[in-house]
Structures are given as structure tokens and as C-alpha cells.
Amino acid sequence: NQLENIKHMMAFIEQEANEKAEEIDAKAEEEFNIEKGRLVQTQRLKIMEYYEKKEKQIEQQKKIQMSNLMNQARLKVLKARDDMISEMLNEARQRLGNVAKDPARYPALMDGLILQGFYQLLEPKVTIRCRKQDVQMVQASIQRNIPVFKAAVKMNIEVRIDQDNFIQPDVSGGVELYNGNGKIKVSNTLESRLDLMAQQMMPEIRVSLFGANPNRKFLD
Known part of the structure; x- marks a missing residue:
């Protein structure tokens, strides 16, 4: 009977140890998943922030490039207008000789x-x-x-x-x-x-x- 009691006690201790080990494993896995989720979320936010920043930079570059193109186009229009006026005045100067020829x-x-x-x-x-x-x-x-x-x-x-x-x-x-x-x-x-x-x-x-x-x- 004493031997059976010892065996029973050993089986109880072993079961309790296994349950404790499983509890530790479960808690460790839970903490691992929590930490993994925190790290993943942190990295996800960093990645999102990085790409948002890149997107804003690209948008700003697009605005600057569009502004430069519009300014270039405006300057071309102004130059074309000035050229037209200069051509008109040159034509008027060429016609001045006809005035002096008119008695x-x-x-x-x-x-x-x-x-x-x-x-x-x-x-x-x-x-x-x-x-x-x-x-x-x-x-x-x-x-x-x-x-x-x-x-x-x-x-x-x-x-x-x-x-x-x-x-x-x-x-x-x-x-x-x-x-x-x-x-x-x-x-x-x-x-x-x-x-x-x-x-x-x-x-x-x-x-x-x-x-x-x-x-x-x-x-x-």
C-alpha cells in the first residue's frame, strides 16, 4: 500500500508538473503572440508612415513640376505675343517709307x-x-x-x-x-x-x- 501511495503521489506530481508546464507554454505563447503583434503593428505603422511620407513628397514634386511647366508655358505664350507685336511694329516701320513717298x-x-x-x-x-x-x-x-x-x-x-x-x-x-x-x-x-x-x-x-x-x- 505504501508503494502504491508513492506511485499515486508521483503520478499526481507529474500531472501537476505537466499542467504547470502547459500553463507556462500557453502563457509564453500568448506573450509571444502579443509581442509579435505589437512588433508587427509597430512596423506596419512605420511602413505606412514611410509610404505616406513618400506619397506626400511625390505629390509635392508633381505640384512643383506642374507649376514649372505652367510657368514655362506662360513664358512661351508671352514670348509669342511679344514676337507678334514686334513683327507688327516692324511691318509698320517698313510701311513708313510709303508715307514719305506720298506728296x-x-x-x-x-x-x-x-x-x-x-x-x-x-x-x-x-x-x-x-x-x-x-x-x-x-x-x-x-x-x-x-x-x-x-x-x-x-x-x-x-x-x-x-x-x-x-x-x-x-x-x-x-x-x-x-x-x-x-x-x-x-x-x-x-x-x-x-x-x-x-x-x-x-x-x-x-x-x-x-x-x-x-x-x-x-x-x-
Whole structure:
């Protein structure tokens, strides 16, 4: 009986040890699964954060690239518009020669250019430079406009044509006027008048060619 009791006790201890071992294994596996899940979740969050960051970087790069492309396209449009305006002005300059060839228009235009130059200078002595072929026309215009100027400003004026220095041959027409010492100049050539007109009318020219600018709040 004592031997059976010992065997029974040993079987009980062994069973209790096995149960304890199974409990330890189960607890260890549970802790392992919890730690594994925590590590997996941590790494998953890191991976998600990494790719979210990459996605934001890519999106930012796309925005920058799109902005650069839009700016390049805008610059190309502006350059194309400027080229069109330059081409139009060049064509207008080429047509200026026809004005000087028109005997019905050119003398009247010359009167206006010379008289305006007198008013701009308001000097008692004026020297005029013109094209060599326009000397007689300019001389006649001077004689017509001196009385007009005197009557308007109540001032005498002495005008001479510079016979030693003529306007460059490539100038289409018009005159240059200087005061007595040559320090003040009024350029009333056809080219200079065209440039001045183009500068003053550039807003209207742009609207006529390309329409109103929706971003422009003020017209002057």
C-alpha cells in the first residue's frame, strides 16, 4: 500500500508538473503572440508612415513640376505675343517709307512734326536735321510754320537747316530739332513717332490682339 501511495503521489506530481508546464507554454505563447503583434503593428505603422511620407513628397514634386511647366508655358505664350507685336511694329516701320513717298500726305505731316518741335523746344534758335532729299520740303515747311509759332507763343524764332549733317539714310522721314547749343534734342522722325505711339498705345494694342487681361485690375 505504501508503494502504491508513492506511485499515486508521483503520478499526481507529474500531472501537476505537466499542467504547470502547459500553463507556462500557453502563457509564453500568448506573450509571444502579443509581442509579435505589437512588433508587427509597430512596423506596419512605420511602413505606412514611410509610404505616406513618400506619397506626400511625390505629390509635392508633381505640384512643383506642374507649376514649372505652367510657368514655362506662360513664358512661351508671352514670348509669342511679344514676337507678334514686334513683327507688327516692324511691318509698320517698313510701311513708313510709303508715307514719305506720298506728296499729298508727307508735306502736311512734315508741317506738324516741325511745328510740334518748335513748341517742345521753345527756343529762340533752332537747328533742324532732315534727310538730304527733304531739304527743300523742310525749308518750305519752316517758312510756313515760323509765323504760326510766333503768333501762338509771341516769341521770335530763328531756324536753320543743318546742311553738314543729315539724318541717317535708313530713316524713313521726319526731322530732328536741336536748340542753339545742340544740347537739347527733339526727335520727330517717323520712326521715333511710331515708337512713341506704340509705347503709349501698347495696352490698347494688347487688348486688340489678345483680348482683355482678366488679371489686370487697373488700366493705367
